[in-house]
Amino acid sequence: YLLSADYSQIDLRALAHLSQDPGLIAAFAHDEDIHALTASKIFGVPAGEVTTEMRRNAKTVNFGVVYGMSDYGLEQATNLSREEASQFIALYFEKYPRVKEYLEATKAQARKLGYVQTVLGRRRFLPEINSSNRMVREAAERMAINAPVQGSSADIIKIAMINLHREMERRNLKSKMLLQIHDELLFEVPEEEVDILVVGKSSNETGVLGEMSQGSQVNLGVIGA
Template sequence: SSEPNLQNIPVRGELGKEVRQAFIAPPGSCLMAGDYSQIDLRALAHLSQDPSLLSAFHNDEDIHSATAAQLFGVDASQVTPDMRRLAKTVNFGVIYGMSDYGLEQATELSREEASRFIADYFDKYPGVKKYLESTKKQAREMGCVQTLLGRRRSILEISSSNRQVREAAERMAINMPVQGTSADIIKVAMINLHREMNQRQLKSKMVLQVHDELIFEVPEAELELMRQLVPEIMS
């Protein structure tokens, strides 16, 4: 988004708080948000059908702490903030096809340590490894990948003789089905919410989508109804 870039309003620090205070609802209304918790990792769990990843979500665990416990071989109660932070980087790095070099650059790990962490991750979540490899194979054979809802993206560069171009295409092939599925899910939710709000002749408005979050401008008289309606339709 641009002019203004409402997708990237600062959130951290004092400046971020001040900037966000500029966004207000009209008198008699308020701003309400509904979002999907860790939607990309949930999409990865579904697409890969990895038992450990699915179990963590089914048990409503903190997925980053669960991954840290797996990687460091400790109980979830013993996971430190630094352990969780590293596990979070690895979790999201997998979606983007992060290499040991990429993990080294994103953390304070050495290349050797980064390589070991990625290997350990795939040892703990073998279903994810199998899914990522099968996705790259599909891209090479079919020249495209697709989301859970069937939306396709052409990845012809995956057959390039240029290694850098080919590796970039492999990262795109890994990333698109996961993030694309997340995008499909929130778009379906937007359509369903818009339809339901119109049918009920509500005055509430859906004003913005920010990644996995929807922002609504809600009259105070409709607040309780929208608090029930939004999670019901998004779930």
């Protein structure tokens, strides 16, 4: 069997931890659909009336913020006009004000120190952050925003892989970890060990994010041979 372990919305959970935004933290604490919640705010409709297209646009905004996306970038990635894209980003920061504060503080810290770091202290140096060339400087600012979030996610996944490998060895399992695809791990699992790995996911959810205030949610999928 192939078993897939997907660490649900790990980048946004990392952003919630780093920014300590109450809205994001509450959404994950109550296991809400973060994209539908954002769409509800942006479009001014109840969560139950959010359409597929609304949610898709909100998802682009949610992840776009992590990548330092501008109104132009959002316009290109969706069917929104530039004015609508600008308004959506403003509404996003209105709903999650601590995220905006965190992003600005992160850029300021990068200018001062010359680097940003993940929750585990891994540093990304940004010598171009104070460049006199606007395009070079803005590219470094986007890296400053993105690196702590995606870098922390990468740290977490690597820790999960180490923990899982050690546990599989401890139990003398025949299962094999095949590969990592960003926030997903893929395993080759004998039929008799499928239930063992499924049960083991709960301890991995709570143990992997020891450095973060936001717990993880691991979605499992099993594909028959």
